[in-house]
Amino acid sequence: MNYSAFTPAEIRALIRAGKLDAPTTGYCDGYAQGNLVVLPKALAWDFLLFCQRNPKACPLLEVADAGERSFFQFAPGSDIAQDIPRYRIYRNGELTEETTDVVRYFEERSDLVSFLIGCSFSFESALLDANIPVRQIEECVNVPMYNTNIPCTPAGVFSGNMVVSMRPIPHAQVPAAVAITAGMPRVHGAPVQIGTPEAIGITDLAHPDYGDAVTLRPGETPVFWPCGVTPQAVVMHSKPEFCITHAPGYMFVTDVKNTLLKF
Amino acid sequence: MNYSAFTPAEIRALIRAGKLDAPTTGYCDGYAQGNLVVLPKALAWDFLLFCQRNPKACPLLEVADAGERSFFQFAPGSDIAQDIPRYRIYRNGELTEETTDVVRYFEERSDLVSFLIGCSFSFESALLDANIPVRQIEECVNVPMYNTNIPCTPAGVFSGNMVVSMRPIPHAQVPAAVAITAGMPRVHGAPVQIGTPEAIGITDLAHPDYGDAVTLRPGETPVFWPCGVTPQAVVMHSKPEFCITHAPGYMFVTDVKNTLLKF
Numbered sequence: 039m040n041y042s043a044f045t046p047a048e049i050r051a052l053i054r055a056g057k058l059d060a061p062t063t064g065y066c067d068g069y070a071q072g073n074l075v076v077l078p079k080a081l082a083w084d085f086l087l088f089c090q091r092n093p094k095a096c097p098l099l100e101v102a103d104a105g106e107r108s109f110f111q112f113a114p115g116s117d118i119a120q121d122i123p124r125y126r127i128y129r130n131g132e133l134t135e136e137t138t139d140v141v142r143y144f145e146e147r148s149d150l151v152s153f154l155i156g157c158s159f160s161f162e163s164a165l166l167d168a169n170i171p172v173r174q175i176e177e178c179v180n181v182p183m184y185n186t187n188i189p190c191t192p193a194g195v196f197s198g199n200m201v202v203s204m205r206p207i208p209h210a211q212v213p214a215a216v217a218i219t220a221g222m223p224r225v226h227g228a229p230v231q232i233g234t235p236e237a238i239g240i241t242d243l244a245h246p247d248y249g250d251a252v253t254l255r256p257g258e259t260p261v262f263w264p265c266g267v268t269p270q271a272v273v274m275h276s277k278p279e280f281c282i283t284h285a286p287g288y289m290f291v292t293d294v295k296n297t298l299l300k301f
Numbered sequence: 302m303n304y305s306a307f308t309p310a311e312i313r314a315l316i317r318a319g320k321l322d323a324p325t326t327g328y329c330d331g332y333a334q335g336n337l338v339v340l341p342k343a344l345a346w347d348f349l350l351f352c353q354r355n356p357k358a359c360p361l362l363e364v365a366d367a368g369e370r371s372f373f374q375f376a377p378g379s380d381i382a383q384d385i386p387r388y389r390i391y392r393n394g395e396l397t398e399e400t401t402d403v404v405r406y407f408e409e410r411s412d413l414v415s416f417l418i419g420c421s422f423s424f425e426s427a428l429l430d431a432n433i434p435v436r437q438i439e440e441c442v443n444v445p446m447y448n449t450n451i452p453c454t455p456a457g458v459f460s461g462n463m464v465v466s467m468r469p470i471p472h473a474q475v476p477a478a479v480a481i482t483a484g485m486p487r488v489h490g491a492p493v494q495i496g497t498p499e500a501i502g503i504t505d506l507a508h509p510d511y512g513d514a515v516t517l518r519p520g521e522t523p524v525f526w527p528c529g530v531t532p533q534a535v536v537m538h539s540k541p542e543f544c545i546t547h548a549p550g551y552m553f554v555t556d557v558k559n560t561l562l563k564f
Contacts, residue, residue: 082346083345083346083349086346086349086350086353087349087364087366090349090353090361090363090364091363091364091374098353100353100354101350101353101354103350103456103457110454111354191373191374193366194366220564223486227564228564301483301490301491
């Protein structure tokens with residue numbers, strides 16, 4: 039089944055009805071998808087501040103009020119607790135459960151604050167439109183991601199280094215790839231490193247810290263973008279008493295077109 | 302005395318020493334200046350959320366930790382409580398004092414959170430570089446500002462409509478003015494209205510709600526940008542028990558060049 043022509047509301051309804059349980063890549067052509075982080079209100083100030091101070095790694099799209107289950111700006115009518123195909127529950131920083139519905143947690147406690155964070159799917163769609171290859175899509179694997187030595191600006195209990203994703207770009211297309219993504223600051227923006235991985239503490243491209251290795255061909259430059267895994271890694275490192283995230287690749291599909299994130 | 306060639310650190314030192322008490326327009330050519338809002342921690346979550354939800358009117362540059370008196374990212378070594386030439390103190394939404402130093406308030410209570418918000422000075426400098434006129438600078442008056450019917454997205458105790466500033470732009474230069482400012486989302490970004498003030502509830506350009514009227518010449522289009530007075534108006538409307546702001550025109554001078562705000 040090809041879901042690229044479905045509207046985001048249709049996709050969210052199918053997910054909510056339990057009729058879709060697959061990674062959301064390729065759903066709803068042209069619409070932005072987002073990362074979800076849900077934290078208790080007691081940690082929300084520190085996390086909001088962390089995102090504000092590190093907008094390239096943690097580009098906030100929307101923050102819901104405590105206890106609120108809808109993203110009013112990016113997806114009116116959505117249900118944060120049911121509209122993602124697969125969620126992960128963490129307690130004290132340990133993954134304790136993977137589930138398709140987190141309604142009970144929002145019912146058990148009224149202090150949960152949901153953060154929607156921009157995702158590289160949006161800029162990859164802009165790269166593909168410009169005939170710039172996206173290797174991990176060609177090779178049907180997860181994007182390779184690496185820990186770096188670039189410190190994030192800390193905020194309260196949250197601190198850590200930036201995680202980056204890597205895409206091999208043909209030499210001649212590197213300037214276009216930089217310019218196109220620089221124009222989309224709400225979904226990570228420009229790369230942080232071009233062609234010199236050791237400058238940011240990456241020594242072995244063949245063994246990413248997260249995701250899968252991809253082929254770097256002759257005539258290509260490895261280009262590194264700030265990655266949405268950064269906020270998740272930073273949150274887990276602080277061992278919060280409770281946290282919900284989406285499962286990797288199972289994203290929240292919004293009603294906002296990628297093109298509007300350029301604005 | 303012309304302060305355009307001074308460094309931001311030099312200017313802040315002069316202000317801190319009580320040797321400068323004038324509006325900061327024209328200080329430190331090329332460096333960004335910012336609006337200051339200081340609120341008790343109890344209100345800071347709602348205000349941070351309000352800014353996150355209304356980034357065009359309230360483009361946050363930096364938020365300091367509670368009690369912290371320096372903006373580490375935009376001005377390392379700065380003293381928020383002394384480096385602005387003139388501050389305003391509000392109690393329950395009423396202006397109670399204008400002063401050159403607010404150290405005692407930061408000493409009296411440890412819960413004050415300082416917000417630095419982007420300012421239109423930055424994009425005006427980019428307009429002037431492109432030979433686009435900025436009328437209120439030519440006429441040596443304050444920019445005209447108007448209340449609109451555009452609702453901001455509320456957050457907690459904060460709600461209200463957007464305030465906009467108006468600049469008359471020669472017809473042929475309107476597209477360039479839009480494109481240039483759209484490229485600077487951290488300092489208000491693109492206009493919200495071009496040429497049809499009544500569409501956003503403005504009926505009388507000759508009588509702005511804040512600032513001064515400027516001449517609209519034949520062959521010019523009135524262009525309206527989201528204005529940094531919005532967060533101040535919204536904060537005062539909620540009558541916070543305590544609030545510090547800069548006095549209009551007396552801004553915080555940062556170490557970050559305007560050009561870097563495009564990135």
